[in-house]
Amino acid sequence: xxxxxxxxxxxxxxxxxxxxxxxxxxxxxxxxxxxxxxxxxxxxxxxxxxxxxxxxxxxxxxxxxxxxxxxxxxxxxxxxxxxxxxxxxxxxxxxxxxxxxxxxxxxxxxxxxxxxxxxxxxxxxxxxxxxxxxxxxxxxxxxxxxxxxxxxxxxxxxxxxxxxxxxxxxxxxxxxxxxxxxxxxxxxxxxxxxxxxxxxxxxxxxxxxxxxxxxxxxxxxxxxxxxxxxxxxxxxxxxxxxxxxxxxxxxxxxxxxxxxxxxxxxxxxxxxxxxxxxxxxxxxxxxxxxxxxxxxxxxxxxxxxxxxxxxxxxxxxxxxxxx
Numbered sequence: 001x002x003x004x005x006x007x008x009x010x011x012x013x014x015x016x017x018x019x020x021x022x023x024x025x026x027x028x029x030x031x032x033x034x035x036x037x038x039x040x041x042x043x044x045x046x047x048x049x050x051x052x053x054x055x056x057x058x059x060x061x062x063x064x065x066x067x068x069x070x071x072x073x074x075x076x077x078x079x080x081x082x083x084x085x086x087x088x089x090x091x092x093x094x095x096x097x098x099x100x101x102x103x104x105x106x107x108x109x110x111x112x113x114x115x116x117x118x119x120x121x122x123x124x125x126x127x128x129x130x131x132x133x134x135x136x137x138x139x140x141x142x143x144x145x146x147x148x149x150x151x152x153x154x155x156x157x158x159x160x161x162x163x164x165x166x167x168x169x170x171x172x173x174x175x176x177x178x179x180x181x182x183x184x185x186x187x188x189x190x191x192x193x194x195x196x197x198x199x200x201x202x203x204x205x206x207x208x209x210x211x212x213x214x215x216x217x218x219x220x221x222x223x224x225x226x227x228x229x230x231x232x233x234x235x236x237x238x239x240x241x242x243x244x245x246x247x248x249x250x251x252x253x254x255x256x257x258x259x260x261x262x263x264x265x266x267x268x269x270x271x272x273x274x275x276x277x278x279x280x281x282x283x284x285x286x287x288x289x290x291x292x293x294x295x296x297x298x299x300x301x302x303x304x305x306x307x308x309x310x311x312x313x314x315x316x317x318x319x320x321x322x323x
Contacts, residue, residue, distance in 0.1 A: 023314070024263060024278045031282060035289040042292060049171065053163075053239075055284035056173035057082075057232045059277060061251055062258035063184045064114075064228030066276045067221045069259050070188070071200045072268030073128035075222060077117060078229045078255060080139035082248030085110050085233035087143050089159075090152040090243040099158035107230040113139065114226020118219035128222075136252070143245045152243040163238035173235045180231065184273045187224075197221060201268025257304065258283055261311040283307070 036043045061078050068075045089106040093099070113135070121131045165172050188194035196217045199207045208214050232251075237243050262279030264271025286307065290300045 024261075024275060024282070028278060028282050028285070031285050031289070035285065035292070039289070039292040042289065047288070047292075049174075051284050051288045052174045053171045054288075055280050056171075056177040057236055058251070058254045058258055058284065059177050059280040060180055060228045060232040060235070061255035062262075062276045062280050063180055063273055064225030065252075065255040065259050066184070066262075066264055066271065066273050067188065067197055068128070068225050069201075069256075069264055069266060070197050070268050070271060071218060071221050072204070073121065073218070073221070074132065074256070075114075075117065075225045076129065076132040076252050077113070077135035077139055078225060078232075079248035079251035079253075080136045080143070081110060081113055081226060081229040082233045082236060082251055083243075083245055084113070084139045084143045084146075085230045086237040086243040086247055087147055087152060087245060089234055089237055090155060091146075093156050093159050094152075094154065099156060099162075102159065103234060106234050107227055110226040110228070110230020110233065111223045112226070114229070115219055115223040117226070118222030121222065122215035122218035147243075147245040149245055151245065153241070155238070155241055159238055160241055161238075163235045173239070176231065176235065180228065181273060181277055188273060193217070193220065198269055201265075201270070203269075254283065257308050260308055263311075266312075279311075 041047055061082070065075055065078065085106050088109050089102055092102040092105050097105070117128075117132055117135050120126060121128045124131075163171070163173050167175055188197060196207065196212050199210070199212060200214060200217050204214060207217075233248075236247060240247075258279040259271070259276050260266060260279070261282055262271065262275035262277070264275060283304065286303065287300065290303065295303075
């Protein structure tokens, strides 16, 4: 054995190290195996396609939430923004505008609301939790005022077709989610903006000393989260063929759960969008499994809460092991 070979450190693949690196994949695989054994309907193409379509809304919101949480922030307004953006999209559609204009207009509304949240949090120096909690209440009130509490119907044909069309065997929402996944991964991992997001979550003071625009970064991550909420609203409205003023209730918690289960640290600076997709898949498959097994809906809420707590405890243990 040469000296160079003897000096090369070897990777120790202990069970703890394996679970640290591939724990989410192992949990997802076990969940798929156990559910397929308990229900004959689970592994059918129609059921898996339905699961993928249902996961798409939560995944889009969770992608935006990932960027926010990586900076050490939180966005509680995305569920209410889904409702407002959905109502706004139908209003734009009813003006007789071409559908691409309605599509871009809805994204713009989502991005502007998110930017406003970021501006208040960054330049007003108010905790994101408080800012987005207040925004959630305001947005829900605006939506109910605009609609008087009634759903809006009568979408144009292109709008209805958006989420109810298949392409190469997969529904359009699944393709949109995959494209958003690639775009979010590229932004976070291959751009200066993404490096700034991770740096901000690791240490705001060090990021400021390094000359990075801290406040501008905060505004852009909330704008990105709002943009994803606008996209999710378009797909949800199209799928329901109507805009519901109460839509999106609890969506913010599902998005945060997907991010946390996916391994992104709540304090920021560590994690990624691939883990978030896995988190959304685990939650989606878990929901589907409990529905197929006729588990009481109230008990399902308990199970989801236990899963989130378990993910947080696991993250704490693995972080302690790494440090």
